[in-house]
Amino acid sequence: MKIEFILNGETQTIEVHPARRLLDILREDFHLTAVKEGCGEGECGACVVLMDGKAVNSCLIPAGYLEGKSILTPEGFKKTPRGQILEEAFIEAGAVQCGFCTPGFIMAVESLLKENPNPTDAQIREGLSGNLCRCTGYQMIFKAVRLAVEKGEE
Missing domain, CATH: 3.10.20.30 (Beta-grasp domain)
Structure with a gap:
């Protein structure tokens, strides 16, 4: 086909x-x-x-x-302004350990932020509920999302 x-x-x-x-x-x-x-x-x-x-x-x-x-x-998203903001936020928040799940999380965050540019903590948790991480314990990932939202408002 x-x-x-x-x-x-x-x-x-x-x-x-x-x-x-x-x-x-x-x-x-x-x-x-x-x-x-x-x-x-x-x-x-x-x-x-x-x-x-x-x-x-x-x-x-x-x-x-x-x-x-x-x-x-x-690969395409990281070239965008928000892709760069999210990458920096994940690094700054220590949300990357082994890195296996990180690209999927970043794409899920982008989907979330497109629909809701200023999500609450509960909305972040819900928006990322389809992504698993075996290393970080999630708190640093949620922190990275909040940091990215702040950076995007600057």
Whole structure:
């Protein structure tokens, strides 16, 4: 199946089986390895990307669903002003340890902040509830989100 979609702002066309996962296409065909496979079942958030501005688990998205969609990966997002703010906030807050889950968290934060630019602590927790981290204990990640919100207001 021939599929055309936008990837990090550029139109892409790929010949692929319609059931192939977006996660595999990103990693294997486009060499965008910030998206990780943690569980392969949509439970951990390590593979989160934005599809038409909304956070999705790329391990659950079949290629046939990509036609005409816009996909933003961590590699594309980090080049944006808010991507840079979030990266700095995660570093400053000590929210990065092993780093495996960090790209997925950052993409989930972007989805949250697009809908709610000034979330409460409860809204941050809810917005990131689909992402798992085995290292940080989450408090530093929540702190990074609050710090990013403050930096974005400057």
